[in-house]
Amino acid sequence: MVQGTDLEHARRVAVDAARAAGRLITAGVLGTVEISPKGDDGDVVTDLDLASEELLLRRVLAAFPDHAVIAEESGRQGRAGSEWTWLIDPLDGTNNIAIGLPLYAVGLALCRDGRPELGVVHEPVTGRTWSAVRGRGVLGPSGPLAAPPHRPAGGGPVLAWIQGYGVRRGDAVACALKAGLDRRARRVLRLWAPLLAWVMLARGDIDGIVGYQTGIVDLPGGLLIAQEAGVVVSAFDGTPFDCAPLAGGGRDFVAGRAGFQEDLLEAVRAVP
Known part of the structure; x- marks a missing residue:
């Protein structure tokens, strides 16, 4: 299984597949998007999610038939028990x-x-792509991504908030965390697109991310890109954050540029 452990080959396959899926989505949003409810948590799925996932699965499994896959819409596929697992968030x-x-x-x-x-x-909107292989840094649209410069946090930091779809609107912990962050931060972004928040943190556009009961499919890729850019990620108790295992409930974490992690942990710990 040479290709299964050749991470540069895997990067090329994944980047090409992601860009092809992006072109599919870009073309699709110009027409009528079919939207359907998904689960009991207010989430939705579109025909573009399904078409993008089908494309990504086809390409990944064709290149790596011995790998396992966890896809957002269709769940587990591929070879059960493989040490290598792809996680696919099609949209x-x-x-x-x-x-x-x-x-x-x-x-x-x-x-x-x-x-x-x-x-x-x-x-897809800008056509930009970011990728990272552990220990090899981050590649962005213009080549290797340099460590972001220290950005003065005048008036407070700019943060992003990520929560899992299973978090109910009246969740006491979520409400307290968001209220605490709003008091401390200059701005708290709620993008509804966690992967873009990770990229913004890696570039230095924002200062930190707080994640509460987050899902697994859209976590490892963005997490690695941020870590390879020098971002520090820890659990709410301050221990190093590890997204393994790739199953189970939501994950809680704080992620911030070097030197800012303690401020984020203090904000989280201040919540009763």
């Missing part, structure tokens, strides 16, 4: 498309025994 930001907001991404990650080794995020 991160479906709810944005549903309301006509052009803010969404395509994401893929390749994990080995639950640890992300490759992450790819493609933004």
Whole structure:
């Protein structure tokens, strides 16, 4: 299984697949988008999610038939028990498309025994792509992504909030966390597209992310891109954050540029 462990080959396959899915989505939003309810949490799925996922699955499994896959819409596929698992988010930001907001991404990650080794995020609206292989830094639209400069946080930091779809509107912890962040931050972004928040953090556009009960499919790829750009990620208790295993309930974490992590942890710990 030479190709299964050749991460540069896997990066090329994933980037090409993400860009092809992006072109499919870009063409699709110009027409009528079919929207259907998904689950009991107010989430939705569109025909573009399904078409993008079909394309991504076809390409990934053709290139890596011995790998397992966890896809957003169709669940587990591929070879059960493989040490290598792809996570596919065919359209991160479906709810944005549903309301006509052009803010969404395509994401893929390749994990080995639950640890992300490759992450790819493609933004169809701008045509930009970011990718990272563990230990090799981040490639952006213009080449290697340099470590972001320290950005003065005048008036408070700019943060992003990510929560899982299973979090109810009146969730006491979520409400308290958001209220606490609003008091401390200059601005708190709620993008409904977590992968784009990770890329913004990696570039240095924002100072941190707080995630509460987040899902797994759109987590490892963005997480690795941010980490390879020098972002520090930890659980709410301050221990190093690890998204493994690739199953189970939501994850809580804080992610911030170097030197800012303690401020984020303090904000989280202040919530009763």
